[in-house]
Amino acid sequence: MSKSKGSDEYELEGFVDWRGRPARKDRHGGIHATFFVYVMQIFEILAFLAININLVTYFNGVMHMELSDAATMLTNFVGTTLLLSLVGGFVSDAYLNRFQTNFFSVCIELIGYAVLLIQAHYGSLKPPPCNLLDKSSVCEKVSGAKAVMLFVGLYLVAIGSGGVRGSLPPLGADQFDEKDPKERRKISTYFNMLFLSIAVGSSIGVTVVVWVMNNKGWDAGLGFCLAAVFMATLGIVAGKSTYRIRIPGGSPLTRIIQVFVAAFRNRKLSLPENPNDLYEVHDKEANIIHTEKLAHTNQFEFLDKAAILRGDSSKLENNMEPSGWRLCTVTQVEEAKILIRMVPIFASTILLSTGLAQLQTFSVSQGLTMDRSMGKHFKIPAPSLAIIPLLFLVILTPIYDRIFVPVARRFTGHEAGITHLQRVGVGLVLAVIAMCIAAVVEVKRKHVAKENGMLDSIPILMPPIPMSVFMLGFQFFLFGVADLFTLVGTMEFFYSEAPERMRSMSTAFSYASVSVGFFLSSVLVNAVNSATRNITESHGWLRGNNLNRNHLDLFYWLLAVLLLINFFNYLFWSTWYKHKKVAGIQEDKVSVGA
Template sequence: MLEDLKLEKMDGKMALIVADAVDYKGFPADRSKTGGWVPAALILGIEIVERLSTMGIAVNLVTYMIGVMHLPSSTSANIVTDFMGTSFLLCLLGGFLADSFLGRYKTIGIFAAIQTLGTATLAISTKLPQLRPPPCHVKVGSSTCKQANGFQMGILYIALYLIALGTGGLKSSISGFGTDQFDEKDEKEKPQMAFFFNRFFFFISCGTLAAVTVLVYIQDEVSRSWAYGICSFAMIITILVFLSGTKRYRYKNSSGSPIVHIFQVIVAAVNKRKMDLPSNVGYLYEDTPEASRIEHTDQFSFLEKAAIVAEGDFEKKLSGSAPNPWKLCSLTRVEEVKMMVRLLPVWATTIIFWTTYAQLITFSVEQASTMERNVGSFQIPAGSLTVFFVAAILLTLAVNDRIIMPLWKKWNGKEGFTNLERIAIGLVLSIFGMAAASICEWKRLSVAKSVSGNPSTLPISVFFLIPQFFLVGSGEAFIYTGQLDFFITKSPKGMKTMSTGLFLTTLSLGFFVSSFLVSIVKKITGTRNGQGWLADNINKGRLDLFYALLTILSFINFVAFMICAMCDKPKKSKPSLQMVATNEERC
């Protein structure tokens, strides 16, 4: 009887243990004392403030560069896109450090502190008059403006790229550490994880809305230094809140960086490039448990040479011999790399969308600053026009979920659009968005030419810009969810973090492509006196033609995407060539 009670008690304790997680002391995590919604909510606070800081700075930075630092329009746009591109590119660095060395908890804490330092430096640089050029000297009929010098721009760059570094580290770990607080194998916690993803996107939207409304208003009407100081103070508070949950968090041990695993396969395959593949894949090395193996495919067979067993591939250890991962990789590891390679065509053909997105936080904001923005006695800040972009995202998601999907299911019996279909819809909407932007800019320029002098505000309503914000915003609602779904579901289980990072690099490269295009167009169409398509004075340029160029490039990219989407089917090997045994079984 006593033994039965002891067994029941032991079973009860085991049921409370989360199999693949530990607590802050390194002991197996107790389900009743760690994880769940309270720790997850503490983590989400960091995400809100990260969005508030990054987007609040980005959407209104171009007006600061032009109006305060007195930089040309194209240069200002490139500074913003380079800043945003670097922020997303550094997600790969943050993910690598979290997977290989620091873990997600330490990565969040360290990079949140780095972003706080960046926003504090930016607040100081916008406050001290020594760190910005003097105001323009206005004369009758003209004005003389002195551009910011190298030292002033250097301090500004240090602030911006500290923020970019902090953003990259945070974005790579926050969502992952949040999901670590739920056990997907537990029937009660699994639905909570899905709910967490919904709340995660909701909090991103809340942070962005606060950034493009409240924070932009404070920048324009109160002080930029106050606005950036608020970001620093808010991040300090959320860091303290985040640290307060240390004892409640669940921590998961990393299995190593997927980037390292990919390079191991490539290095092993290259070193064995002169060796011939066996006629039967069963002779290739495999040590993965049967349940975790990936079905063999014929594509990219060169990589399979990494699984050829050769002399010197095994190293002797105290526990026995083990393969050197830089010389011999399992066939499943090779197939994982193949799966990542198959993501690349779709990855490449979604970059251009984020190039069009970059225009909405650069040139479109500059357009808005020249247009009539008054609603009664209230003047809408130029950077706050992006609120229509965020509203379009939320509205599109709601309409898609409540109206389009039920009708779609009723019409053809499918639950909803596939991930590739959603990406295609997003690309199409971005094409129409750039076409609308070109038409709107043509109208704005015609008004500018009809007005005598050089007025700061043209007699045309800023609400003419809404179509381009709405169309590209609706496009993001489709393409963001489609990309995220595609990169997660099409990637191997052990490389989900890597595939998410790969998805975020499309945003990064989209911003860098925007900077590249601006530089090329400026060089080809520009003149010595600052004219051309992207003139120093936006009213003297032909931004409508630049938008038209993006429309054409987006259409060509859409055709390329459709070709890649139709070819997105792995070629499975013939049944006769399927694996028959592992090397260990044959031995």
């Protein structure tokens, strides 16, 4: 932050307002600016999760896909959406600013919902209704132009929603100056409240909107989603005059690639004994303004060769800019090292997302077979079961932020109560326990179905098995709390540890890990079916539409074992990880990014 006289005293380096003028600390940013981010997050996630949690029903019941195909298509859709968050983050880091990326992304999402709404409204754009009671009837699966329209609508939503996820979280975090101790402490609170916004929006989506879809029709439900995304657009635009908007700094990937190229070119050179002899710009980096200087670290020393001065030193003496493909600064090298160090942490959170994927696919199918009555006159829609963990999260998130963090801070001295990596570790342990409970509950559900001679009953069309759907609440609750620890922990970790010029893309790693986890879920389901095709009558643990004849319980036990192995893998890498150090304020940065 500049400290010159007059109005410049409050100008924030590297930030502008929505008109491109220098942002001022006394006028822009702070808690009041994040309010609009929360509003956008609530309405956008409301729409996305409503269709997300209910799409298996839509694909299976309206588009007549097989249950396994419907589950695979859902996980592919969600996985693509979250993977595209990396694209949204890259664009907002390199070219458009984070406000512009959010605005254009949500407009694309609006168009996607409009396409889906049109298809859901007109019967000629869907397969004809199918009578499931008549075994002689043939259900026409969605195909041709109808399938194309479905895919276009879904993946426009995916592109838009991915762009929002890649740029919205860092836009809110940018409203606080991490160089100011008072504002820096609020960054952790911001991420907790962002998660609370996700929980609030999701709660409305999986209850109100899902109820509308199931009782008033999919066209009415998608109309609700379209209206919600429109409100999200208004929300982000309404706050434009309050934002601190970081200036895009060009492609961060180019800077990373330059380090590897320069290090390879200098591979035969010897490193100087003193790291201070490596190249660094101490006044202003060429072509990169307002970039924090990173201190040298000893990991991945082969990359340090990118900063060895050789023939380029003559250019420096003549004030000529050296080629970035031959000579890189220490800061640039350290940025590449940070990215490498993040990869194992990123990879260690993927399998948890594979477990979470089951809550939106097979757990919903389980709920369809169970007693969903709540009183005499109300039946809970199976997709709305996710309200169980969400309601707990709405309560627990403020308690975590306002009670747990201050108390833990007194014992640990860490501004966030516990370190980000410790928070992720707690989430991974809870995921193991949740998957074990899910397996036990499924064993019990199948036992009840067998006792009552209902192994071949058809969900919805026949009475449910006499077992309350709330038995699934235990696994939903624990996975929800695991998500509170893991998603928020990784999001804040990636934001605080990332170089300033790639924070959007880095923060999107938390969503990208969920994406890969959903894709892995599809791969794992197919692999399990292939491996067990000669073991069961259904030619695979998870094949066919009859969940009672499948072996979902064994699949859950398999996931529990994999999650446990993954936790020990995470322990190794989190211990190995070295935190980012900013030159001149190393200790301070370690305490924030730990």
